Amino acid sequence: MTGKLLAAFTVIMAIAAGIGVYYTQVHAYYYDVAATDEQAVMRLVSLTTGAGEDIPVEDFRGVDTDTSPMRFRACFTVPLSIATLTETYEIREDAVPLVTPNWFECFDEDEIDRALTSGEAVAFEAEQTTDYGVDRIVAVLPDGRGFAWQVLNDCGEAVFSGKDAPAGCPPPPARP
Numbered sequence: 001m002t003g004k005l006l007a008a009f010t011v012i013m014a015i016a017a018g019i020g021v022y023y024t025q026v027h028a029y030y031y032d033v034a035a036t037d038e039q040a041v042m043r044l045v046s047l048t049t050g051a052g053e054d055i056p057v058e059d060f061r062g063v064d065t066d067t068s069p070m071r072f073r074a075c076f077t078v079p080l081s082i083a084t085l086t087e088t089y090e091i092r093e094d095a096v097p098l099v100t101p102n103w104f105e106c107f108d109e110d111e112i113d114r115a116l117t118s119g120e121a122v123a124f125e126a127e128q129t130t131d132y133g134v135d136r137i138v139a140v141l142p143d144g145r146g147f148a149w150q151v152l153n154d155c156g157e158a159v160f161s162g163k164d165a166p167a168g169c170p171p172p173p174a175r176p
Helices: 002-026 082-088 109-118 154-160
Strands: 031-033 042-045 052-055 058-064 073-077 122-125 134-140 145-152
Touching: 042 122, 082 122, 109 134, 145 154
Parallel strands: none
Antiparallel strands: 031 058, 042 052, 058 073, 073 145, 122 134, 134 145
């Protein structure tokens, strides 16, 4: 009898731990990014100046966490045409959207990836974020829906892997 109780207790604790880990990975730590927040401003890199320029966005919805700059996701509407955007801002050829929690329904990474792969959508280089080694990508579909996410750039990949930053990278932040 004691063995059965111990086994049942172990199974129940394993299930509880699994639920806890799932919750912390998928729900905990996320917060909504307000449309008035600085993160809600989309700055694409200009072809002429190489600097970030604000683009108008409407119907902004975003989420982020303090635990990782890679968890930022946003959905919005861009009133500019793709033709105007491609003539004005740098295109990002290697854009692949990151997986998003299923509860953030406006960001469908499979749909975005299919649209980018088929050439229906275009991804743009956004101004580098304030986090070292992290770039923001903005993708726009022909119907005006826009999506943003963040990825590690070459500097971030090297430094966060424990390697020296490649030539041309800014100095990495001090390690705690």
